[in-house]
Amino acid sequence: MPFFKNRTIKKEDYYTASQMQLVWARFARKRSAMVAAFLLFFFIFCGVFAGFLSPYDPTTAGRDKNYENGAPQIPQFCDDNGCNWHPFIHKVERYRGMDTNFRWVTRQTDKRNYLTFLPEVKPYRMLGIPMKHRLFGVEDGFVHLFGTDAAGKDVFSRTLHAIGISLAVGTIGVLISFVLALMIGGVAGFFGGWVDVVLQALMDTVKTTPTIPLFMALAAFIPDEWSSEMRFAFISMILGLLGWGTLARRLRTHVLAERTADYVLASKLSAAGPAHIIRRHLIPSFTSYIIVDLVISFPYMVLAETSLSFIGLGLKDPVNSLGVLLQNATKVDVLLNYHWYFIPVPIFVIIVLAFVFVGDGLRDAADPYSETR
Amino acid sequence: MAAFIKFAGIRLSSALATMLLVSLVVFSLMELVPGNCAERYIAYKSTQGQIITQADIHAEEVRMGLDRPYLERWVKWISKAIFRLDLGESCLWRIGVNNLIGDKMAISLLLSFAALFVTYLIAVPVGIFSARVKDSLFDSGLRAFSYLGLALPNFMLALAVMLIGTIYFNDTLTGLFSEAYRNAPWSMAKFLDMMRHAWLPILILGWSATAIQLQTVRALMADEQSKLYVLAARARGLSGWSLLMRYPARHALGPVINSIGFDLNRIFNDLPIVAAVLALTDAGALLLDALAKSNDQQLAGAIILIMTAVIVALNFVTDLLLAIIDPRVRRGFF
Numbered sequence: 001m002p003f004f005k006n007r008t009i010k011k012e013d014y015y016t017a018s019q020m021q022l023v024w025a026r027f028a029r030k031r032s033a034m035v036a037a038f039l040l041f042f043f044i045f046c047g048v049f050a051g052f053l054s055p056y057d058p059t060t061a062g063r064d065k066n067y068e069n070g071a072p073q074i075p076q077f078c079d080d081n082g083c084n085w086h087p088f089i090h091k092v093e094r095y096r097g098m099d100t101n102f103r104w105v106t107r108q109t110d111k112r113n114y115l116t117f118l119p120e121v122k123p124y125r126m127l128g129i130p131m132k133h134r135l136f137g138v139e140d141g142f143v144h145l146f147g148t149d150a151a152g153k154d155v156f157s158r159t160l161h162a163i164g165i166s167l168a169v170g171t172i173g174v175l176i177s178f179v180l181a182l183m184i185g186g187v188a189g190f191f192g193g194w195v196d197v198v199l200q201a202l203m204d205t206v207k208t209t210p211t212i213p214l215f216m217a218l219a220a221f222i223p224d225e226w227s228s229e230m231r232f233a234f235i236s237m238i239l240g241l242l243g244w245g246t247l248a249r250r251l252r253t254h255v256l257a258e259r260t261a262d263y264v265l266a267s268k269l270s271a272a273g274p275a276h277i278i279r280r281h282l283i284p285s286f287t288s289y290i291i292v293d294l295v296i297s298f299p300y301m302v303l304a305e306t307s308l309s310f311i312g313l314g315l316k317d318p319v320n321s322l323g324v325l326l327q328n329a330t331k332v333d334v335l336l337n338y339h340w341y342f343i344p345v346p347i348f349v350i351i352v353l354a355f356v357f358v359g360d361g362l363r364d365a366a367d368p369y370s371e372t373r
Numbered sequence: 374m375a376a377f378i379k380f381a382g383i384r385l386s387s388a389l390a391t392m393l394l395v396s397l398v399v400f401s402l403m404e405l406v407p408g409n410c411a412e413r414y415i416a417y418k419s420t421q422g423q424i425i426t427q428a429d430i431h432a433e434e435v436r437m438g439l440d441r442p443y444l445e446r447w448v449k450w451i452s453k454a455i456f457r458l459d460l461g462e463s464c465l466w467r468i469g470v471n472n473l474i475g476d477k478m479a480i481s482l483l484l485s486f487a488a489l490f491v492t493y494l495i496a497v498p499v500g501i502f503s504a505r506v507k508d509s510l511f512d513s514g515l516r517a518f519s520y521l522g523l524a525l526p527n528f529m530l531a532l533a534v535m536l537i538g539t540i541y542f543n544d545t546l547t548g549l550f551s552e553a554y555r556n557a558p559w560s561m562a563k564f565l566d567m568m569r570h571a572w573l574p575i576l577i578l579g580w581s582a583t584a585i586q587l588q589t590v591r592a593l594m595a596d597e598q599s600k601l602y603v604l605a606a607r608a609r610g611l612s613g614w615s616l617l618m619r620y621p622a623r624h625a626l627g628p629v630i631n632s633i634g635f636d637l638n639r640i641f642n643d644l645p646i647v648a649a650v651l652a653l654t655d656a657g658a659l660l661l662d663a664l665a666k667s668n669d670q671q672l673a674g675a676i677i678l679i680m681t682a683v684i685v686a687l688n689f690v691t692d693l694l695l696a697i698i699d700p701r702v703r704r705g706f707f
Contacts, residue, residue, distance in 0.1 A: 201387075205394045208634075208684055210641040213660060213677045217402050220664040220673070303526050307646050310528060312665050329532055330650055335539040342536065345529055352524035 023288065026365035033361025040354040043347075047164030051126030054157030055137050059318050063152035064142040066094055067106055072147040072155075072340050075115055088112040089143055113138045147340035150328065159344045162320040163351065166302050169236045169321070173301040174294055176240025178247065182290075185248035186278045189255025196252070203252075207245045212307060214242060219313040228319040235314050239301050247293050254289070255282050288366035296359035299352040306348070322348045381693060388689045393451065395681045400447045403670040460675040470675045474656055478679060481656035484571060485640045488578035492636060495583050497629065500590025501622060505614075507595055515587060522584020527643040531577045531650040577647055582636045586629075593628055597621035627699050634688035641680045 027033055046053060056062035064070070075087035091111040096104045119137035123130055137143065146155035188199035218238045222231055258264065259282070267277050283290075308314030309323025317324060322344055328334055329341045415430050441449075453459045460470040503515050525533075597603065598621055606616055648657035656676050663673040 201390060201394060205391055205398065208391055208638070208688070209395055209398070209677070209681050210638050210644075210684070212642040213645060213673075213680060216645065216660070216664045217399075217670075217673055217677060220668065220670075221405065299523070307526060307528060311646055311649050311661060326529075326532070330535070332539065335536055339536070342532070345532075349521070349524045349529075353520055356520055356523055 023362075023365045027361050030361045030364065032357050033365075036354040036357030036361065039350065040358055043163055043351050043354065044167060046160055047167045049126065050157075050160035050164045051124060052131060052133075053135050054154070054160045055134050055143060056154045056157045057124065058153060058158040058161040058320050060151055060153065062154060062157065064144065064148055064154065065152050067092055067142060067144065067148050068152040069150055069338055070106065070144055070148040070152070072343070073144050075143070075145075079110075079112070081110070081112075084112075086114050088114045089138065091141065113140055113143070115143065146343045147338070149338075149341065155325075155340060155343060158320045158325055159347060162322050162325055162344060163347070165232070165315070165319055165321045166305060166348070166351075169232070169239065169305045169315075170298050170301040172233075172236035173239030173243060173305075174298055176237060177243035177297070177301075178290070178294060180240070181244040181247035181251060182283065184244065185251030186255055186282065188248070189252035190259055190274055190278055190282070192256065192259075196256075199248075200252075203245050203249055206242060207249075211242055212304065215239070215304060215308055216311070216313050218242075219308055222313075228316060232315060232319055235305060235308065239304055243297060243301060243304075247290070247297065250289065250293065251286065254286050258282055258285060292359060292363045292366050295355060295362055298359075299355040302348075302352065302355075377696065380696060384689055384692050388685050392682060392685050395685075396451045396454070396678055397447060399674045399677050399681075400450060403674040404443060454678065460678070461671050463669055463672045470672055473672065474659060474676060474679075477654065477659055478656045478676070480567070480654075481644060482683065484574055484578060484653075484655065485637065485644065487571070487575045488582070488640050489633070489637055491575055492579040492582045492586055492640075493629075493633075495579075496586035496590055500587045501594055501617065501625075503587070503591045504594030504598065505617060507598075512591075515591070519584040519588045522581045522587075527577050527580050528646040528650045530580050531573075531647055534573065534577070535650070574647060574651055574653060577651070578640050578643055581643070582639045585639075586632065586636060589632065590625065590629060593625035594621055597624045627695055630691050630695050630698075633691050634684055637687055638684050641684070644680075 027037075050058075056064075070092075073089045075089055077083055077085070077087055079090070089112075090108050091113045092106050093109050094104055095107050096102055116137050116139055118133045118135065120132055121134050121137065123132050125131065142154070144154050144156065146159060148154055149158070184199055184203070188196045188203075215238060218241075219235065222234055226234070255278070263281060264277060267281055272280075305314055305321060306323040306326075309316075309321050310326050311323075312327065315321050315324050325344050326341070334341055415433055450461060453461065458471070462468065463470050463473050499515070503512050506512055594617075598617075600621075603616070603621060606620055611619065644655070644657035645661040646657075647653070648655055649661055652658075656679075660673055660676045663669040663676070
């Protein structure tokens with residue numbers, strides 16, 4: 001808590017601190033929230049710069065056709081021939097012979113394959129910027145930290161890209177539902193009366209219907225010939241269109257309570273219109289709650305997308321997301337033999353947990369009465 | 374009593390209004406799907422070697438009533454559903470939706486309500502206990518578990534259980550029936566066989582609901598415990614469990630009952646996905662099939678409508694129940 005720690009606390013500091021400073025000071029005091037925030041930023045960083053951090057293209061373009069369903073290769077410093085400061089993996093080769101019944105198999109050799117830093121690769125684009133280097137690679141062939149899937153695609157690269165995609169879907173969904181909630185909740189609360197009754201009924205309906213079946217019904221509209229980008233946009237939109245219920249209800253309650261406050265009357269007397277009052281006076285009084293609610297609803301969006309993609313109604317193959325990664329994981333041979341398919345799961349559990357902890361921390365920090373002074 | 378009947382009446386009409394609105398939404402969704410039932414039926418016929426003209430399609434549309442205006446068809450659909458419990462005809466299977474989903478829906482509802490029951494069976498006592506030993510190791514452990522309930526969605530838990538099952542027990546633990554009973558007619562033996570397999574889906578369906586409900590119960594109890602009336606009771610010499618059960622637990626009961634409908638919603642949410650992972654043959658799987666593969670909107674709409682109807686009905690019942698058991702609310706009515 002740099003705000004209080006670095007200098008002696010004066011009483012004026014507390015009273016002259018801005019709202020944001022107070023919230024930050026309270027947030028920073030909570031260790032679990034700080035750790036979660038740190039992790040969250042780390043994963044957001046991973047997701048945004050996935051193109052550079054991952055050694056290969058996550059689509060079939062980057063596949064390693066000599067190493068399908070391959071086990072993770074963990075860089076090592078030592079092997080039977082001694083140690084080296086430079087991490088390496090062992091090379092693999094395709095082999096066919098008497099002992100394998102003349103079938104092609106992939107087997108490990110003793111040859112060392114050293115990791116390289118910032119290797120030059122085929123030009124690619126990250127966030128629209130043309131790039132020529134990836135963070136790491138090997139001297140010859142491929143390195144797969146998390147193994148490969150049935151098509152030989154690198155699971156590590158796919159996971160990093162999946163983080164980015166899932167966060168993007170969540171962000172778009174949250175933004176759409178946020179705008180809807182602001183409009184519907186604000187209007188319902190401000191006007192009251194029959195407008196409120198109708199909008200409340202609408203909120204109730206959206207809340208009562210089981211969301212995932214509704215998501216599924218909407219997602220089933222997507223024609224097969226749509227490109228993966230359009231699919232992505234549509235799925236994010238659906239998530240946003242159905243996710244505004246809770247925030248709208250909270251906003252409504254708040255606006256309902258605040259609209260009789262003196263400052264609202266004052267601005268009414270100054271001839272301010274309803275839109276102006278909602279935008280300039282009522283919503284700012286609610287900002288901290290809105291931010292908290294957005295952070296809290298984020299993981300639900302991500303999880304809904306994951307579920308949809310998992311059952312095949314959400315995103316599809318060239319686009320990666322956790323649900324897409326897990327699509328084949330229910331097959332028995334995967335369950336029995338290819339356990340590295342499940343490596344992305346704990347990573348996503350950590351991301352969702354990080355969101356939950358940051359949301360909890362923010363909620364406590366934004367509540368001025370949570371402090372025991 | 375008259376006030377209570379009025380209250381029940383208002384609740385009932387608002388529940389019906391919600392249902393109508395939901396049915397309109399569901400019906401619109403079914404309508405928006407490109408290509409109607411008649412076209413699809415005719416398309417199927419044309420694969421059988423018949424030559425189909427536009428006139429044939431039109432004739433079939435007239436036969437099915439698809440040439441009527443949109444709202445009229447909605448009214449017909451929903452009134453048939455309400456008054457005759459008839460949910461129309463499946464586009465793909467050409468038989469009544471009722472026949473198609475009858476016992477599968479029953480299985481789904483059985484699983485869901487069992488999961489709901491297990492949720493409260495675990496969440497309420499453990500939550501109360503956790504609030505009693507607040508900030509202890511047990512309490513912190515439970516909190517971590519609850520967070521996991523949120524972060525590890527049910528289908529991933531199902532995957533994890535399958536993973537462990539295949540590695541250690543050599544059984545994927547999937548399906549609802551043994552080989553012998555899969556296509557057998559319903560009997561006591563088949564029911565028992567189902568129950569033997571059903572524990573896993575029930576536990577998995579209840580997983581996140583349990584974790585979240587546990588936290589709710591704990592928070593409610595912890596809130597109540599610091600109130601003045603508890604202090605007053607303590608001053609009168611009450612302590613321990615008897616104090617806890619006598620006042621705070623009864624106070625916390627209201628919000629818990631209120632959230633039953635919401636938890637059922639949560640469980641229904643997971644139904645199709647858990648069905649997909651565990652290879653169940655219930656309405657969840659049917660819904661998934663209708664939406665993802667066969668595009669059978671009539672069937673999907675009917676299943677979503679039934680699910681919502683069950684939730685709305687449960688909400689209505691819990692509202693009444695709350696009014697009856699909570700003296701603060703009850704006094705107004707009787």
